[in-house]
Amino acid sequence: MGLQLSYPIKAKEIRIDEQKCEGEGLCVKICSRGCFVVEGSVAKVTDKDLCLVCHACEVVCPEGAIEVVEEVLGTDVEAAEASA
Ligand code: SF4
Numbered sequence: 001m002g003l004q005l006s007y008p009i010k011a012k013e014i015r016i017d018e019q020k021c022e023g024e025g026l027c028v029k030i031c032s033r034g035c036f037v038v039e040g041s042v043a044k045v046t047d048k049d050l051c052l053v054c055h056a057c058e059v060v061c062p063e064g065a066i067e068v069v070e071e072v073l074g075t076d077v078e079a080a081e082a083s084a
């Protein structure tokens with residue numbers, strides 16, 4: 001039996017700014033989940049639901065073209081922020 005992990009956050013959206021992307025594929029290499037491909041010299045998202053929200057792609061992208069938008073699961077974020 002393997003260790004089972006559950007993640008309290010997931011990627012709501014993975015945005016790629018195609019105007020900034022140079023298509024050299026560093027995001028493809030760094031992402032352990034295969035969330036990116038380069039098509040036509042621009043990075044595309046394959047499946048955001050594979051994402052572990054590690055943010056490595058944002059860090060590695062030399063153009064600052066990637067934004068991983070987090071979604072917190074099972075928590076009322078708006079209520080927590082409102083009472084903060
Ligand atoms: S690392 Fe950034 S610039 Fe390079 S292909 Fe990916 S999104 Fe484009």
Ligand code: SF4
Pocket residue numbers: 011014030031032033034035050051052053054055056057058068
């Ligand atoms: S946050 Fe991590 S798992 Fe998600 S797309 Fe980026 S590198 Fe891949």
